[in-house]
Amino acid sequence: MLLIPCPNCGSRDETEFHYGGQAHVAYPENPTELNDREWAEFLFYRDNTKGAFAERWLHSTGCRQWFNMLRDTVTYDIQSVYPMGTPRPAPANPAVPDSGTASTAADSTTTGAAAPSTSATSITAPEGATK
Amino acid sequence: MSNQQLPEHPDFLWRNPEPKSSYDAVIVGGGGHGLATAYFLAKNHGMTNIAVLEKGWLAGGNMARNTTIIRSNYLWDESAAIYEHALKLWEILPEELEYDFLFSQRGVMNLAHTLGDVRESMRRVGANKLNGVDAEWLDPQQVKELCPILNINDNIRYPVMGATYQPRAGIAKHDHVAWAFARKCDELGVDIIQNCEVTGFVKDGNRVVGVKTNQGTINTEKVGLCAAGHSSVLAEMAGFRLPIQSHPLQALVSELHEPVHPTVVMSNHVHVYVSQAHKGELVMGAGVDSYNGYGQRGSFHVIEHQMAAAVELFPIFARAHVLRTWGGIVDTTLDASPIVGNTPVENMFVNCGWGTGGFKGTPAAGLTFAHNIATGTPHELNKPFALERFETGALIDEHGAAAVAH
Numbered sequence: 001m002l003l004i005p006c007p008n009c010g011s012r013d014e015t016e017f018h019y020g021g022q023a024h025v026a027y028p029e030n031p032t033e034l035n036d037r038e039w040a041e042f043l044f045y046r047d048n049t050k051g052a053f054a055e056r057w058l059h060s061t062g063c064r065q066w067f068n069m070l071r072d073t074v075t076y077d078i079q080s081v082y083p084m085g086t087p088r089p090a091p092a093n094p095a096v097p098d099s100g101t102a103s104t105a106a107d108s109t110t111t112g113a114a115a116p117s118t119s120a121t122s123i124t125a126p127e128g129a130t131k
Numbered sequence: 132m133s134n135q136q137l138p139e140h141p142d143f144l145w146r147n148p149e150p151k152s153s154y155d156a157v158i159v160g161g162g163g164h165g166l167a168t169a170y171f172l173a174k175n176h177g178m179t180n181i182a183v184l185e186k187g188w189l190a191g192g193n194m195a196r197n198t199t200i201i202r203s204n205y206l207w208d209e210s211a212a213i214y215e216h217a218l219k220l221w222e223i224l225p226e227e228l229e230y231d232f233l234f235s236q237r238g239v240m241n242l243a244h245t246l247g248d249v250r251e252s253m254r255r256v257g258a259n260k261l262n263g264v265d266a267e268w269l270d271p272q273q274v275k276e277l278c279p280i281l282n283i284n285d286n287i288r289y290p291v292m293g294a295t296y297q298p299r300a301g302i303a304k305h306d307h308v309a310w311a312f313a314r315k316c317d318e319l320g321v322d323i324i325q326n327c328e329v330t331g332f333v334k335d336g337n338r339v340v341g342v343k344t345n346q347g348t349i350n351t352e353k354v355g356l357c358a359a360g361h362s363s364v365l366a367e368m369a370g371f372r373l374p375i376q377s378h379p380l381q382a383l384v385s386e387l388h389e390p391v392h393p394t395v396v397m398s399n400h401v402h403v404y405v406s407q408a409h410k411g412e413l414v415m416g417a418g419v420d421s422y423n424g425y426g427q428r429g430s431f432h433v434i435e436h437q438m439a440a441a442v443e444l445f446p447i448f449a450r451a452h453v454l455r456t457w458g459g460i461v462d463t464t465l466d467a468s469p470i471v472g473n474t475p476v477e478n479m480f481v482n483c484g485w486g487t488g489g490f491k492g493t494p495a496a497g498l499t500f501a502h503n504i505a506t507g508t509p510h511e512l513n514k515p516f517a518l519e520r521f522e523t524g525a526l527i528d529e530h531g532a533a534a535v536a537h
Contacts, residue, residue: 045521053423073424
């Protein structure tokens with residue numbers, strides 16, 4: 001199970017969250033000008049990165065806020081959490097997101113951890129079990 | 132049924148050749164689908180100068196990680212056609228491959244727990260019958276007669292209100308399926324090359340002419356991608372995208388038990404599916420983890436959820452112990468149907484997107500994909516599953532219709 005550091009509420013179990021897929025996919029600026037191929041790209045095609053992947057999560061049973069997360073899709077390690085609308089942090093700087101963690105968590109009243117750890121690791125089932 | 136003996140292994144199953152410098156066709160992925168494709172390329176199309184490249188060991192990916200269920204009770208015509216063709220092939224393949232893989236047609240029940248379920252299930256039974264797929268509707272008493280350990284009391288949260296039943300469905304011994312295909316492929320001259328990871332492709336303009344591997348570059352006229360969870364990684368190397376998302380899907384087994392579970396039971400609503408393996412383990416699966424992943428492991432809460440559902444439906448499981456859990460990486464599409472056909476790269480073909488249902492489709496995937504690779508044009512059965520459907524909008528929306536959520 002992933003232990004996800006919500007920027008507002010602190011670290012919580014994955015079961016409190018809803019997955020939102022790839023981050024930074026903008027709605028087409030001029031939708032009326034898109035052809036079928038471009039619509040297909042927008043609707044159905046998403047990156048399926050093996051490695052560091054920027055994705056959206058919703059803390060649905062907590063603060064009910066969306067945020068972005070950089071997570072490794074092989075190790076499931078969470079490298080960074082950052083607000084919606086800000087650019088993806090540089091991968092070389094996983095420990096400290098460059099996008100104002102403190103400011104997004106300034107009104108946190110739940111845990112006292114104003115800047116939740118961004119190096120949370122996942123707790124998962126044993127690897128490699130086969131039947 | 133459950134006390135069928137496992138077949139003895141022949142001493143010799145397949146060679147382990149060095150890759151040649153060139154082949155008429157190269158299949159990437161040595162799982163069930165890759166091996167079945169190679170088999171039908173050789174058998175139906177006379178293409179024997181071919182290689183199957185496997186980055187790990189033969190059939191060690193999803194082929195070794197599934198719950199072995201075979202059925203064809205899909206809603207839409209296109210799906211029913213391809214899965215029913217697969218089921219017909221399953222029925223003759225043990226003889227054709229001269230290797231018994233214990234295909235046991237013990238039937239599959241899909242339980243209904245709400246009025247909505249009941250209506251959807253009856254609709255699917257009707258659709259199945261129109262498509263020549265065996266299907267019937269069972270009331271709770273009939274469910275109980277077929278599977279006496281099922282709890283049909285109405286005092287549980289989601290009581291059993293009936294079930295669809297496909298008698299010809301069942302399970303097979305998945306490892307033996309892979310070995311049966313591999314052995315025949317080898318006999319027909321196919322080179323199965325293990326520990327051979329594809330690192331890139333050689334193209335002449337927009338035409339693929341070779342495959343780069345950790346064992347050197349292999350020239351080839353045609354490439355078929357059969358790598359399930361890693362299809363989009365390969366496609367990226369070849370310079371195109373796939374509308375695929377890879378997710379972990381977990382399954383688990385109990386320790387061995389006496390035969391108690393005579394059929395396969397699936398429930399979409401409380402979401403668990405259970406069968407008893409030939410050796411006696413209770414085999415269970417449920418849904419995918421919500422997030423993208425390649426780690427072949429998943430989250431514990433998914434297992435907790437399916438176990439809770441299983442214990443409510445089968446109270447006698449409460450004292451069973453989980454022996455092993457494992458995960459496979461399934462490549463899902465947004466309409467929950469596979470992609471089998473041509474790609475934007477000339478002479479490169481893709482078979483992927485089978486999501487949580489790849490095992491049952493193995494023979495039909497192999498047959499149609501082999502046809503597509505050999506002739507350059509799709510087989511009648513895989514034509515609707517082309518990549519273009521995401522552009523044309525002709526989706527085959529099996530989400531929620533395929534008797535189990537994805």
